[in-house]
Amino acid sequence: MQQPVLVIMAAGMGSRYGGLKQIDPVGPSGQAILDYSIYDAHRAGFRRVVFIIRPELRGAFEQAVGQKASRLMQVDYAYQTLSRLPEGLCAPAGREKPLGTAHAVWCAHELVEGCPIAVINADDFYGADAFRRIYDYLAAARDDDKYRYCMVGYRVENTLTENGTVSRGVCTTDENGFLTRIVERTAISKQADGRIVYAADGGEDAGEIAEGTPVSLNLWGFTSSFVGELDAGLRRFFEEKLPGNLLKAEYYLPSAVDELLKTGKATAQVLKTDSRWFGVTYREDKPVVTEAVRRMTEQGEYPADL
Template identity: 30%
Template sequence: MALLVNDMTQNFSTTSLVILAAGRGSRFGGAKQFHSFGRLNKTLMLYNICHAIDNGCQHVVFITQANHQAQLIEKVINYLPDNIKYNIVFQENADLPSECEIAPTRKKPLGTAHALWCAREVLSGNFCVINADDYYGKQAFNLVSTLSQSDSPAMVAYQLKKTLSDYGGVNRGICQLANTHELLTLTEYENIRQEGKNIYGETIHLPKQTLAENTLVSMNFWYFDQQIFPILRQLLLNTFDAKELNPTQSNEKECYLPDAIALLNTQSAKPTKVLTSHDEWFGVTYAADSENVNSKLSELADKGWFASLSENQIIKNKS
């Protein structure tokens, strides 16, 4: 496992932020996590980091591919304040439990659960996990900051209507709650889109289904403590067991953080808390989404949401 770290003292905050930045952006047409948006001309990572720092975050972990390192440094690392500790972790397919095996020809990343597994050596205490190519809004970070020292997993959920794209169908994890604040199951719906006044989505077992606009969905904003790493190890063993997989299967399988949550919920007495953000989430699933994201981030900047970023008081260029 390849690791880079800045020179600061090895001290891990319980408010660590993990950013999944290894995506290839196939539908967008490139590594969208390094694209700049809004009148401040910054990556979505930096907008999120700005909110995290405002809530006390002192440590950021970037999980990426080795060939993305230069872009990550240029577009993000150079803008971190000097007092923020960071690590760069490379998601490498070879970083698996010894009992696992994949085909040597496998190039595609193994999924978000494997990405977090690759960061196990640089994390202690509690931490949040987000996607590099999504913008989550201020409220998500405010909500998670209330969980300080909690040993129960949690997620930030959004209303479905606030997560759609105008340019094509999207996939979302639909939440089913055991009560108003605990996650029971996540069901992956595909090709979710607005048609007239209705929102439709599909699953493998259910063709075109009508979905309520206020249905809560996961956008991959998680809160964990160290108990997640034994779960990730077990999930990787279940997915890439050398005794069970043939080479063809190992070239196709992936494991995701919702799979880890499902496994965690069966093995832990602590339910996953669901925190609901009423901010609008937005991202760039398609290249055409960029115009909308530029406009919205510029509006939020005008409202002062990124004062520390625009005034260079917290996030400043190191070059």
């Protein structure tokens, strides 16, 4: 069996943040969040990483992150572009926005064929526990009558920012900890009275999320079967979802997984963690992340010269 590969989605436009947040320094010696993810992943057992980026970012990304990562892992690059699609598909005229996280992972299919993969966002600080859990799962996972996937689930209250709304895949699990449903909520926030709510979206009413509810931060674990399913999923997305919003509709990873769960093709074990998420969704988040990393460094969780 092939060893698990870490796949990092770093092609986002960063429009809310206002800059190339994927390589913005937050550590005491100028480290980016990505540097900590790679360090934690290597400690967990990963030895190869595939960065999904935009082609024009290659030089800056290689200099800021790739060269350092190559000291620990084999480094490869995949490119998410609107022209990179399954045969016969074509992006809508005038489209500029990327086609979503599931499309991003599909863009790496040639590099990860035959390998189990762990997928993460470039701008989220997941913590060492999450990487250990997902590596251990993938190292032992085997498909049988179903695809056997997993995800790390964070308590929703541990994943919010005080500076705006966040997007999260809100999860429902059964008594055995398997994911039964995941719904992408694109505008989650904490109110002054402590309630956690999400805004109306796509014809669905606004609602409330209970504390302790597991949510996805796009830390997924897939056996090698997943990238093949994404090809068919993209075709369905283009046929069924994209026509309703040609310039902005996106094919999300949670949606791709949810579809496989509903059709009975896959299971997804939710690996729960109480770890606190840190991320730079907005520029105002950066001081919070910087302070958190400083504390973890002082406590010995990470070396200052990581």
